[in-house]
Amino acid sequence: MSIAENLIHLHEQIAAACRRAGRDESEVELMAVSKVHPVEVILEAYAAGQRLFGENRVQEFQEKSQHLAALTDAKFHLIGPLQSNKTGKAAELFDAIDAVDSLKIAQRLNTAAAALNKKLPLLIEVKLSHEESKHGLAPTELPALLTALKELESVEAVGLMTVPPWSEEAETARPYFRELRRLKDESVIRFPKLTQLSMGMSNDFTVAIEEGSTCVRVGTALFGKRVPVSAT
Numbered sequence: 001m002s003i004a005e006n007l008i009h010l011h012e013q014i015a016a017a018c019r020r021a022g023r024d025e026s027e028v029e030l031m032a033v034s035k036v037h038p039v040e041v042i043l044e045a046y047a048a049g050q051r052l053f054g055e056n057r058v059q060e061f062q063e064k065s066q067h068l069a070a071l072t073d074a075k076f077h078l079i080g081p082l083q084s085n086k087t088g089k090a091a092e093l094f095d096a097i098d099a100v101d102s103l104k105i106a107q108r109l110n111t112a113a114a115a116l117n118k119k120l121p122l123l124i125e126v127k128l129s130h131e132e133s134k135h136g137l138a139p140t141e142l143p144a145l146l147t148a149l150k151e152l153e154s155v156e157a158v159g160l161m162t163v164p165p166w167s168e169e170a171e172t173a174r175p176y177f178r179e180l181r182r183l184k185d186e187s188v189i190r191f192p193k194l195t196q197l198s199m200g201m202s203n204d205f206t207v208a209i210e211e212g213s214t215c216v217r218v219g220t221a222l223f224g225k226r227v228p229v230s231a232t
Contacts, residue, residue, distance in 0.1 A: 159196025
C-alpha cells in the first residue's frame, strides 16, 4: 500500500482503539517516525496530510531539514536520546524534545532555547524496562526532575514517554503503558501541565491508546521497513 493508504488504515485503527477505550479520536496524535527514512517519504506523508514527525538523530535531521523548509506547518520532534554537546542544535532544529532523562540535558536545552527566544516543550523519558538498551529516568527520580524543571524558564515539561521491551505480542506492553499512565496521573496533581503520554509504536499502539496514550509513534506500519539514509 502507499503511504497515503497506510495513513488511512492507521487512523481507522486509532479510531477503533479509541472507541474501545471510550475516548475521542481527537485525543490521540499520530507521529510519523521518519528516522532512517529519506526526505522523499516525509514529503509523501506530508502530501497525504501528515503533520507530526519524529526523528532520532540530530545530525540526520539537520541534513534532511535543508529540504523541508517549505513544510512550514509540519512539526518535528526529537524522539531519540540526546547527547549534551548536541543540545544547542537540537533546540534550533526541533519543535519539541521527547526524550529528556536528566536535569543536565534540560538545563542545556533551556540555555539554548533562551538564546533562540523560544519555549521548548519537553517529554520526560521514563525507563520502566530492565533492558540495558533502553534509556530513561528511573521512576523514583521523576518528582525531583519535574520540581527542578519548574525553575527553568525556556523549557517546559508537558508529558512522559516510555519504550517497553519489544515483543510480537502487543499485550506484553500493557503493564508498562499502564504504569506510565499511573505516573502521569500521580504527577499531574503537582505539575498540571504534564498532560501528554507518548507511548505505543507500530506493533502495540492500539494497546497504548487503550491505556491512555495521547501520541503514538509509528514508523514501520506507515513507511515500511527502514532504509538507512546517509548521516554522520
